[in-house]
Amino acid sequence: MSKAALFACRIARLMAPILGLAAAPAAHAISGASIELGHGVASTDVARIGARWDWNKYWNVNAQWNASGFWEASLGYLKSNGVGQQNNVDVGLTPVFRLRSGISRFYVEGGIGAHLLSHDRLNAHRELGGNLLFGDLLGFGWNIGNKDRYELGYRFLHYSNANFAEPNDGINLHLIRLGYNY
Numbered sequence: 001m002s003k004a005a006l007f008a009c010r011i012a013r014l015m016a017p018i019l020g021l022a023a024a025p026a027a028h029a030i031s032g033a034s035i036e037l038g039h040g041v042a043s044t045d046v047a048r049i050g051a052r053w054d055w056n057k058y059w060n061v062n063a064q065w066n067a068s069g070f071w072e073a074s075l076g077y078l079k080s081n082g083v084g085q086q087n088n089v090d091v092g093l094t095p096v097f098r099l100r101s102g103i104s105r106f107y108v109e110g111g112i113g114a115h116l117l118s119h120d121r122l123n124a125h126r127e128l129g130g131n132l133l134f135g136d137l138l139g140f141g142w143n144i145g146n147k148d149r150y151e152l153g154y155r156f157l158h159y160s161n162a163n164f165a166e167p168n169d170g171i172n173l174h175l176i177r178l179g180y181n182y
Contacts, residue, residue, distance in 0.1 A: 029053070031070065031182055036155065038175035042126045046173050048076035048090070061099065069097045072111070078171070084124030088117045092135055105143040107153075112136050115159060122171065129165035136160070141177065151179035 032052035039045055053071045060066050076090035094113025100106070115135040121127040141153020159171040 032151075032179055033182075034072075034151070034177055034179035036076075036175040036177045038155075038157075038173050040157075040173035041171055042122045043081035044122055044171065044173065045079045046076055046175065048074050048175070050074040052096075052179075064103060065099050065101055067097060067099050069095060072096050072113070078117075078122070080122040080126070082123040082125060084121075086119045086121050086123060088119050088122070090118075091116045094135060094137065096137070105148060106140070107143070108138075108140045109153075109155075110136075110138045117159075122169075126169045126171070127167045128159070128170070129161045129168045132161070133159045134162050139175075139177065141179075143181075147181075149181050151177065151181065153177040153179070 030051050031054040034048075034050040034052065036048040036050070037046070051073050053073075055069045055071075058066050058068050072092075072094045074090070074092045074094070076092070078088040078090060080086060080088070092113050092115035094111045096109055096111035098107050098109040113135050115133045117128065117131050117133060120129065120131050136158045137155050139153050139155035141151050144150040144152060153176075155175040155177055157171075157173040157175060159173075161168050161170075
């Protein structure tokens with residue numbers, strides 16, 4: 001079995017339980033939406049929109065922090081510059097874990113999800129080795145406004161095929177995130 005086929009099988013095994021949980025009746029109520037704008041490697045500009053489904057589960061980490069999580073579905077557009085530029089449409093699904101301080105509106109978050117890009121390269125010098133990639137994110141932000149309706153944050157997002165195929169140049173993006181909680 002080729003590395004690409006093996007990678008596709010692993011992603012399918014990863015996505016099956018995720019899609020099963022998303023199909024649960026409580027998962028159909030969208031709990032938030034966001035827009036992200038940013039810049040990254042190979043002079044890539046990115047714009048993304050997202051929808052969020054809260055898990056409605058909370059865990060006390062210690063007296064100061066609690067953890068929660070949500071599913072995030074995203075649709076993005078990556079515009080690359082350079083010789084042989086190839087713009088990409090990105091569709092992704094990511095489970096995101098969030099730590100929040102009980103004494104402030106500050107949070108930190110992280111997640112690893114699956115992303116499907118329309119092309120397997122950004123330009124002649126940055127090849128991704130396939131269209132199906134992992135997306136690792138780390139971020140932080142603040143809830144703002146009455147009932148914490150708004151979010152302002154930063155995210156670092158890295159796309160990679162996890163060395164299941166060659167080449168694996170990857171993409172690093174820095175994003176500013178604006179969110180709205182229903």
